[in-house]
Amino acid sequence: MIQKPTPPDWSDAPVVENYTDFSREAFWGAYHWQAAVGLYRSGLHKTKGDVLDIGCGPGWLTFILKDMSPEAFCCGLDLSEEMVEAAQTIAQQKQYTDLRFVQGDAGQLPFPDNSFDLVTSCFSFRLWDDQIRGLQEAYRVVRPGGLVYIADISGDVPLEQREQILDAAPQSGRTFLKLAMEMGIPEAEVRELATKTGIPVWECRIGGMGGYLPTQREVLDWVGEGFPLRHLYSLVQGKDWARELGKYWFHLYLEKP
Ligand SMILES: C[S@@+](CC[C@H](N)C(=O)[O-])C[C@H]1O[C@@H](n2cnc3c(N)ncnc32)[C@H](O)[C@@H]1O
Numbered sequence: 413m414i415q416k417p418t419p420p421d422w423s424d425a426p427v428v429e430n431y432t433d434f435s436r437e438a439f440w441g442a443y444h445w446q447a448a449v450g451l452y453r454s455g456l457h458k459t460k461g462d463v464l465d466i467g468c469g470p471g472w473l474t475f476i477l478k479d480m481s482p483e484a485f486c487c488g489l490d491l492s493e494e495m496v497e498a499a500q501t502i503a504q505q506k507q508y509t510d511l512r513f514v515q516g517d518a519g520q521l522p523f524p525d526n527s528f529d530l531v532t533s534c535f536s537f538r539l540w541d542d543q544i545r546g547l548q549e550a551y552r553v554v555r556p557g558g559l560v561y562i563a564d565i566s567g568d569v570p571l572e573q574r575e576q577i578l579d580a581a582p583q584s585g586r587t588f589l590k591l592a593m594e595m596g597i598p599e600a601e602v603r604e605l606a607t608k609t610g611i612p613v614w615e616c617r618i619g620g621m622g623g624y625l626p627t628q629r630e631v632l633d634w635v636g637e638g639f640p641l642r643h644l645y646s647l648v649q650g651k652d653w654a655r656e657l658g659k660y661w662f663h664l665y666l667e668k669p
Contacts, residue, residue: 417594419539420587422469422492432470432498434585438654439472439535441647442620442661446534446563447476448644449622452634453665454530454559460484461529461558466518466550467491467536471499477532478511487528488513489521518546526555537564537664538595547609551666560666566618567596569660580653589657602662613667620648620658 420427451457460483465474468488478486490496490513499513516522518533518540531550540546550560569577574593578586597605599618606614617623624631626641635641648655 417591419591419595422490423494425494428470428492428494428498430584431588432502434582434588435469435535436472438582438585438651441644441651442654442658443473443476443534444480444647445621445644446473446532446561447480448639449624449663450530450532450559450561451477451481452637452639453561453622453630456481456484456530457634457637457639459529462527463487464489464521464523464528464531464550464553466521466531466533466546467539468499468513469495469536471502471513473532473534474499474511474513475502475506475508477530478508484510486511489516489518491515491517517541519549521549521553523553525552527553529555529558531558531560533562533564535564535592537562538567538592538597543597543605544608547606547611547664547666551609551611551668554666554668556668558668560664560668561622562664562666563622563661565592565596565657566602566660566662567593567598569593569596569657573656577653577657580656596660597662599662602664606664606666609666611666613669615665615667617663617665618659618661619663620655620661623661623663 463486465488468474468490471488474488493515496513496515531554
């Protein structure tokens with residue numbers, strides 16, 4: 413029987429500290445892409461609204477969402493109290509306001525129905541105890557007309573490529589990345605999970621940049637509305653290992669009519 417890998421202990425202070433540094437360095441571009449795609453696809457680039465980031469860790473994606481949408485109220489939620497504290501510390505240092513971090517579980521979100529316009533999550537889905545429940549919870553708390561956008565590494569990174577990615581990645585992040593690839597949920601299974609939620613409107617895209625090609629109609633329309641395509645590309649320059657890994661990210665979008 414194949415043994416399931418044990419995830420990092422996200423409550424352990426050295427793990428929190430290492431991950432905070434590594435993730436900022438490694439995924440800065442990816443967070444910007446996720447934030448931009450989430451805001452533009454949900455229409456929040458035009459209106460002010462409420463945003464939730466599930467499994468926020470040290471909060472980099474939450475902060476970027478806030479930076480890109482200064483009028484929005486942004487909330488990060490994480491199971492680990494220590495991660496929440498790390499995010500709160502950064503928020504205080506940077507003097508962010510209208511931003512909150514709370515401890516909580518993706519499977520039992522501490523919010524009433526229809527509380528947010530955009531619910532997003534990065535690099536956390538594979539860790540949830542019950543993904544179907546987590547998706548249903550995310551859907552429950554998003555308002556009608558809103559969007560749930562979940563991104564994570566899939567389990568489809570070919571074995572021979574995993575070693576190459578790890579060799580090229582920063583030393584400090586290799587354990588996180590190795591475990592993430594081992595624990596990643598294959599795309600076919602993500603689709604099966606989404607189907608089992610009973611949520612009627614969903615879409616699963618694969619690849620970097622939210623699963624979009626820069627020449628796609630939607631992206632061109634967003635560019636017309638101010639989507640910072642060039643800037644986003646500049647942020648992922650020179651990180652070949654991250655771009656390679658990006659080919660195997662899944663992007664699951666749930667729309668609430
Ligand atoms: C790899 S980190 C990702 C953090 C951040 N989203 C990022 O992209 O940098 C995974 C995070 O998911 C959190 N997590 C795991 N299971 C969770 C759950 N059931 N509910 C909420 N957060 C969870 C962990 O505590 C950890 O902070």
